[in-house]
């Protein structure tokens with residue numbers, strides 16, 4: 215029904231990119247406002263990052279796929295230039311891919327979330343003059359289904375906090 219473009223501070227140094235809006239996001243036209251969004255907000259507030267202040271959030275796909283199905287590879291390919299340009303315009307110093315689908319769409323890596331979470335890789339699009347740091351975290355919807363993985367995510371969040379401090383954004 216609605217385009218879900220982005221939310222948060224467009225001048226933020228940290229940008230999060232999820233997969234696609236769900237029903238709540240579609241209704242409100244904002245990313246990550248449903249149950250998994252509430253968990254995402256809570257997780258990032260623990261390390262001092264809030265969309266009202268210092269993070270910006272968007273998704274690879276700006277519309278809710280019918281029935282919440284996974285976006286098709288063709289849909290993802292069609293939307294990719296738009297999220298890449300979106301990242302270029304926000305111009306963050308740190309990109310956080312939220313969930314495996316976001317990694318798959320934004321990077322050409324064959325490695326999934328289990329291998330890439332907690333690691334830092336350079337991220338660059340054709341329109342960026344230099345690469346930025348990027349990492350990945352488990353999707354909060356997955357954490358709601360598998361709370362046992364919250365321990366790993368807590369470590370990933372502390373790693374992000376530490377990296378931001380090293381970059382002078384404590």
Ligand code: URA
Nearest residue numbers: 232233234235245246
């Ligand atoms: N899941 C996502 O990946 N993005 C949203 O905006 C909401 C749920």
